[in-house]
Amino acid sequence: MKHISIIVPEGQSNLGTVACIVGAYEIFTRANDYWKEKGKKQLLTVELAGVSKNTDFHEGLLTVKPHTHISAIGKTHLILIPSLAHDYQTAVEGNQLLLDWMVKQYKEGAEIASMCSGAFMLASAGLLDGKKCSTHWSAADTFRTLFPKVNLQPDKLITDEKGIYTNGGGYSFLNLVLYLVEKYYDRQTAIFCSKIFQIEIDRQSQSAFIIFTGQKQHGDEMVQQAQAYIESNLHEKISVEELSSRFAVGRRNFDRRFIKATGNTPVEYLQRVKMEAAKKAFETTRKTINEVMYEVGYSDVKAFREVFRKITGMSPLEYRGKYNKEAA
Structure with missing residues (x-):
């Protein structure tokens, strides 16, 4: 049985972070149930993983309690990174333990998927250097400045390269989760989840949502x-x-x-x-x-x-x- 770890980051997160965690957990759990309803053995175990017993979000409005501490996970097969708050550098600095653990797991064969601005955490670990990547279109200029070695493609909704997946902005993380459901289960399970949660399947682009303002934060x-x-x-x-x-x-x-x-x-x-x-x-x-x-x-x-x-x-x-x- 394969193991999925949904990361619960420390600090510098927002309600979007919670949405990513809850949405991914619910869809994968439903995919598991559907798989078993068809008389098949459960394929995946899904756990929320973090470095604290409880993590508060949005000034304590919501609290997420991870199932397990990352140190208790010897091997995982897929790591999901939710979106981060807009102070990306502080968010990354506050999650160094998680970053080190993810790099170790990736080197040992785990795949990693980032949702929306979670790509900043991936990139800060050097795991996106030379690879294609997407993130929220509004964060593209900041991302390019911070990570010039990454091949950023903000028009893309999903990228998939060498065991690393990234996706565009906002609630398009739902499309990434469907994509991963198809990868880890099958097409029929992804279609079922698409219908149950009413998410458009096979979306490829976030181009229609981009508001182009042009990169102006340069000195030329x-x-x-x-x-x-x-x-x-x-x-x-x-x-x-x-x-x-x-x-x-x-x-x-x-x-x-x-x-x-x-x-x-x-x-x-x-x-x-x-x-x-x-x-x-x-x-x-x-x-x-x-x-x-x-x-x-x-x-x-x-x-x-x-x-x-x-x-x-x-x-x-x-x-x-x-x-x-x-x-x-």
């Missing part, structure tokens, strides 16, 4: 000026050559500095800023697709639709129908 003044120019001239069709010459920087050097500062190529940044403005227009106005397209500097409907779908995972029409009841 030229890039900041370029960002400001892009954002104040949405209606224009701006080329990267035009931008680089405007700031008297060679194209190759301009690209290099822009990527280093923002995590995006200049073309990606242009597209994301324009599509964010288009999304807002579709959410709040009755403007047609053509009207919005012209407002953000596109004249080719096909090109506009392709870029919009690439960034949001939906067509402009689908997006407007989803987020603007009046227009729909």
